[in-house]
Amino acid sequence: YLMLAIETSCDETSVAVVKGGRQILSNIVSSQIETHRQFGGVVPEIASRKHVESITVIIEEAFKKAGVSPGDIDTVAVTQGPGLVGALLVGIVAAKSLALALDVPLIGTHHIAGHIYANQLIGDILYPALALVVSGGHTELVLIEKEGQFRIVGRTRDDAVGEAYDKVARALKFPYPGGPHVDRLAHEAQDEVVLPRSWLEPDSYDFSFSGLKSAVLAEINRSRMKGETPDFSALARGFQQSVIDVVTGKAMRAAAEFGVRQLLLCGGVAANRGLRETLTALCREANLPLLIPPHVLCTDNAAMIGAAADLKWRRSEFTSLDMKAEPGFSLEDWSVKG
Ligand code: ATP
Numbered sequence: 482y483l484m485l486a487i488e489t490s491c492d493e494t495s496v497a498v499v500k501g502g503r504q505i506l507s508n509i510v511s512s513q514i515e516t517h518r519q520f521g522g523v524v525p526e527i528a529s530r531k532h533v534e535s536i537t538v539i540i541e542e543a544f545k546k547a548g549v550s551p552g553d554i555d556t557v558a559v560t561q562g563p564g565l566v567g568a569l570l571v572g573i574v575a576a577k578s579l580a581l582a583l584d585v586p587l588i589g590t591h592h593i594a595g596h597i598y599a600n601q602l603i604g605d606i607l608y609p610a611l612a613l614v615v616s617g618g619h620t621e622l623v624l625i626e627k628e629g630q631f632r633i634v635g636r637t638r639d640d641a642v643g644e645a646y647d648k649v650a651r652a653l654k655f656p657y658p659g660g661p662h663v664d665r666l667a668h669e670a671q672d673e674v675v676l677p678r679s680w681l682e683p684d685s686y687d688f689s690f691s692g693l694k695s696a697v698l699a700e701i702n703r704s705r706m707k708g709e710t711p712d713f714s715a716l717a718r719g720f721q722q723s724v725i726d727v728v729t730g731k732a733m734r735a736a737a738e739f740g741v742r743q744l745l746l747c748g749g750v751a752a753n754r755g756l757r758e759t760l761t762a763l764c765r766e767a768n769l770p771l772l773i774p775p776h777v778l779c780t781d782n783a784a785m786i787g788a789a790a791d792l793k794w795r796r797s798e799f800t801s802l803d804m805k806a807e808p809g810f811s812l813e814d815w816s817v818k819g
Pocket residue numbers: 490491563564592596615616617618619642643644646647658659660661664748749750751752753754779780781
């Protein structure tokens with residue numbers, strides 16, 4: 482079967498054509514990063530307007546690249562939430578119009594389920610599985626007992642990892658989004674400023690990164706007060722090491738406690754080289770199968786939305802045409818019923 486998938490939850494307008502829930506025929510991603518960079522972050526009103534400007538063109542491009550015509554489509558999937566309400570609405574209106582015009586079912590899809598099921602585009606998921614979700618707005622450990630059944634066992638209490646990366650990057654004078662720059666600098670560093678690890682309570686799978694971000698800012702100020710130049714690369718290294726230690730440490734402990742058969746890394750920060758390397762080494766040691774999507778499938782894209790929507794397609798769990806955008810959509814509530 483052929484699915485058209487649409488993602489507009491934040492600052493990427495993306496449309497994909499996916500065959501059989503697994504095979505990507507096209508996955509067009511149009512990023513607005515250049516537009517938002519001058520403001521140092523995503524401006525919601527501008528994001529919506531940009532989505533409106535590009536959605537029709539991107540849909541046409543996705544069909545063309547896939548070599549299929551609208552009449553061939555069996556279902557339309559779209560990100561229903563979480564995300565910016567005005568941005569989500571643009572994708573939802575487009576998806577509803579297409580579903581109505583083509584007389585095919587609509588599948589409202591959870592953005593984070595998309596990040597997780599991006600892994601299904603590269604391999605088979607073994608259950609129970611544990612997903613380590615590290616993105617711009619989320620940092621979560623998600624237990625997936627059975628296909629499509631989500632239980633959040635840990636989440637951030639303040640900043641998401643990607644958010645902390647972007648804030649630290651700004652302090653180190655990098656443009657938005659700074660995650661990749663901090664990653665590169667951390668690898669080039671000769672020294673490391675050792676920073677605190679935020680483990681929280683011994684049995685907790687929750688996270689906290691705002692203290693670490695403040696520690697970086699405090700170090701910069703301390704150097705300046707003493708008339709020294711702060712060592713940005715040693716700070717980037719220290720920040721990255723602290724983040725990696727904590728997220729991989731908690732993921733491995735949860736994987737053991739819940740007896741999962743596989744670990745899934747996902748979200749935009751899964752593009753981080755240090756994190757990929759460390760988790761790969763830890764999983765090899767623990768003899769635990771690990772899936773990590775390639776970069777293009779880690780950051781926001783519509784193919785991952787198609788991969789998650791496939792769970793609902795196979796169970797005929799369709800969404801009514803009067804559905805609304807859900808800016809605070811709960812992942813657990815989106816679990817499959819059957
Ligand atoms: P969410 O999925 O939670 O709604 P989002 O969709 O905005 O948030 P993603 O697109 O999944 O987030 O990820 C973007 C984030 O990933 C940004 O914060 C960016 O800085 C970060 N990021 C990208 N590459 C790297 C990297 N190599 N190292 C660290 N962070 C990175």
